[in-house]
Amino acid sequence: MPEPGRALPQPTPETQHFWAGTQAGELRLQRCDACGKVYFPPRPFCPACASRNVSVFKASGKAILDSYVIHHRRVPGFEPPYAIAVVKLAEGPRMMTNIVECPQTPEALVLDMKLDVVFEKQNDTITLPFFRPAKG
Amino acid sequence: MPHNTVAVVGAAETTKLGVIPDVSQIQLHADAALNAMADCGLKPKDIDGVATAGETPVQIAHYLGITPTWVDGTSVGGCSFMIHVRHAAAAIEAGLAKTILVTHGESGRSGIGRIPRPVPASSLNGQFEQPFGPMGPPSLFPIPVLRYMKTYGVTHEQIAMVSVVQREWAAKNPRATFRDPITVEDVLGSRMIAYPFRLLQCCLVTDGGGALILTSADRAKDFPTKPVYILGTGESVETPMVSQMESFTSSRAFSVAGPTAFREAGIAHKDVDHLMIYDAFAHLPLFGLEDLGFVPRGEAGRFIAERNTAPGGTLPLNTNGGGLSYMHSGMYGMYALQESVRQMRGVAPAQIPGAKISVCHGVGGMFAASGTIIFSNQAP
Numbered sequence: 001m002p003e004p005g006r007a008l009p010q011p012t013p014e015t016q017h018f019w020a021g022t023q024a025g026e027l028r029l030q031r032c033d034a035c036g037k038v039y040f041p042p043r044p045f046c047p048a049c050a051s052r053n054v055s056v057f058k059a060s061g062k063a064i065l066d067s068y069v070i071h072h073r074r075v076p077g078f079e080p081p082y083a084i085a086v087v088k089l090a091e092g093p094r095m096m097t098n099i100v101e102c103p104q105t106p107e108a109l110v111l112d113m114k115l116d117v118v119f120e121k122q123n124d125t126i127t128l129p130f131f132r133p134a135k136g
Numbered sequence: 137m138p139h140n141t142v143a144v145v146g147a148a149e150t151t152k153l154g155v156i157p158d159v160s161q162i163q164l165h166a167d168a169a170l171n172a173m174a175d176c177g178l179k180p181k182d183i184d185g186v187a188t189a190g191e192t193p194v195q196i197a198h199y200l201g202i203t204p205t206w207v208d209g210t211s212v213g214g215c216s217f218m219i220h221v222r223h224a225a226a227a228i229e230a231g232l233a234k235t236i237l238v239t240h241g242e243s244g245r246s247g248i249g250r251i252p253r254p255v256p257a258s259s260l261n262g263q264f265e266q267p268f269g270p271m272g273p274p275s276l277f278p279i280p281v282l283r284y285m286k287t288y289g290v291t292h293e294q295i296a297m298v299s300v301v302q303r304e305w306a307a308k309n310p311r312a313t314f315r316d317p318i319t320v321e322d323v324l325g326s327r328m329i330a331y332p333f334r335l336l337q338c339c340l341v342t343d344g345g346g347a348l349i350l351t352s353a354d355r356a357k358d359f360p361t362k363p364v365y366i367l368g369t370g371e372s373v374e375t376p377m378v379s380q381m382e383s384f385t386s387s388r389a390f391s392v393a394g395p396t397a398f399r400e401a402g403i404a405h406k407d408v409d410h411l412m413i414y415d416a417f418a419h420l421p422l423f424g425l426e427d428l429g430f431v432p433r434g435e436a437g438r439f440i441a442e443r444n445t446a447p448g449g450t451l452p453l454n455t456n457g458g459g460l461s462y463m464h465s466g467m468y469g470m471y472a473l474q475e476s477v478r479q480m481r482g483v484a485p486a487q488i489p490g491a492k493i494s495v496c497h498g499v500g501g502m503f504a505a506s507g508t509i510i511f512s513n514q515a516p
Contacts, residue, residue, distance in 0.1 A: 009263035010256075019263075041264050041380070067283035067384050070331035071275045078269045081331070085268075086279055086379045096265045096379040106331060111286050128267055 006077025008126050015042045017056050022127040027059040027117050029091055040093035061117035063087035063131055066094060070104055083109055087131050101132040139400055140516035142225040143356035143363035146176035146349030147477040150241070153463050154313055156343040160249030164241030164345035165196055172347035176359045178235065183349070185233030187224055189216035189240065190251065190467060196239055206233035212373060213500025214414055214467040217348070218393075218507025221473065222369035224350045234351060241345030242465035248343075265377055276502045277417045278333045280384035284419065285332070287385050288434030292332060296323035297441040298418040299336045299460050304447055306457025308486035313340050314461045337418035339464035346470035348477070353516055364480040367493065368401025368510035370394060378502040385434075387499070389506035390427035394497060397508035398429070401493075405430055409491035410479045411451055412472040414498045415458040421445070424497050425453075428508070447486065455479065455486045469498035473509065480513040 011019040018041075021028030031038045032046035033053040045052045068085035071078070083104045086094050100118060102108050114134035121127045148171030150156070150164050159167065165188065173179060185206040186193045193207035208223045210216050217240055224236040243250045255262050270276045284290060300320055306312035318336060326335040356363035372392035375381060382388050398405075405428075413424035422436035430451065431439045439445070445453035456462040456475040463471060476494040478484035494511045 007266040010258040072328045075271045096268050
């Protein structure tokens with residue numbers, strides 16, 4: 001029997017656009033057309049002003065490393081130690097993710113370092129957004 | 137809510153604490169409830185209100201043989217019991233019930249009769265946090281810590297002192313799980329769990345329970361126990377996802393619940409003789425001290441490292457040893473409340489001489505929820 005992999009999301013009608021976006025290589029956020037608030041996680045109304053007039057847009061994929069832990073216990077689909085990170089997207093919202101193409105050490109994982117989104121296909125329906133150190 | 141009109145008249149923990157493989161979770165609730173009823177001379181027929189978390193009020197009322205006119209099943213994590221006390225005080229004042237029982241029991245270590253709490257893959261947590269490798273509170277609760285440390289220049293050594301000082305309190309408590317002294321070097325040399333936090337900065341996992349019985353201050357005079365009055369209360373919630381907190385240097389839920397309780401009580405920080413801040417992990421007392429306004433932003437690490445909260449300090453904090461050394465079943469808030477009540481009754485193992493006001497501050501989830509209760513032993 002293969003080792004169980006990481007926990008995968010089960011999209012709902014309200015989050016489908018986000019997961020369709022990652023499959024298409026886009027990080028999709030929502031913006032309120034009434035008050036301009038950019039927000040995450042997805043929902044079909046603005047959490048700031050309750051307007052239902054909201055739009056989905058393609059985010060820049062740029063972020064900074066806001067905070068993290070380096071987890072040392074075993075979790076299916078992960079090889080410890082690995083960082084569980086929260087990044088602050090250029091558009092404002094925060095998002096949990098993993099940092100790839102980077103040593104999983106306090107020395108390499110410097111708060112406020114610039115990051116770019118990358119997408120990693122998990123199966124035919126789910127692609128996850130990760131972040132790597134920005135190049136240049 | 138007018139304060140000082142409701143009092144705790146019964147309070148008890150389970151007969152045993154720690155590793156209790158021969159008692160199921162619901163019986164831990166019942167054992168604590170029976171002890172609390174014995175504490176104040178009541179029987180199940182005398183109870184007309186039931187509040188609990190983990191189990192439902194239906195389970196508890198049926199199991200104990202209670203016919204309630206009021207129930208509260210608020211279940212928002214470890215501070216649920218602070219919120220139950222707040223709701224119970226309001227219910228007693230409103231005449232919805234006269235004598236309310238709040239119970240907690242959790243087979244956190246042995247897992248006997250424990251109700252699983254899975255994270256559905258379709259929930260927001262399941263979609264936007266679980267895929268990135270968290271495994272329970274030790275992997276999620278400390279996520280804000282590095283940002284907090286960078287913002288205020290707080291050191292690993294200062295945070296390690298939280299565990300050291302609380303072990304000093306635990307050493308005075310015969311019921312505490314861990315009582316041997318530890319040093320900063322011990323803390324920073326213990327096994328890494330989730331950097332920056334190591335084993336000695338994470339709470340215990342044990343079995344146990346506790347229960348409180350509340351009634352009106354007028355009726356409280358007729359009980360055999362010394363009444364502990366509810367002076368002020370507060371509650372709030374923020375987000376089920378730690379990644380979606382408004383700030384990583386402050387808890388919004390703390391910042392609402394704590395000041396609400398202080399306003400209601402009409403007291404100042406200098407009036408506080410004793411303080412409990414739910415410490416599932418070592419940064420929680422830091423956030424609590426700052427969000428409740430005991431120290432300026434960024435000063436809590438220095439405040440604790442300079443022994444202000446230690447035995448002999450000006451602000452005794454987590455005097456039972458806390459979740460880090462006393463016990464932690466999973467929803468620890470009940471044990472913080474029990475210690476506040478003991479301090480107000482004057483019977484705590486590490487009793488603060490002459491203490492008149494105790495603040496008890498709880499957290500639920502990963503900064504998801506908060507409840508604050510301010511107690512006094514002074515008759516209204």
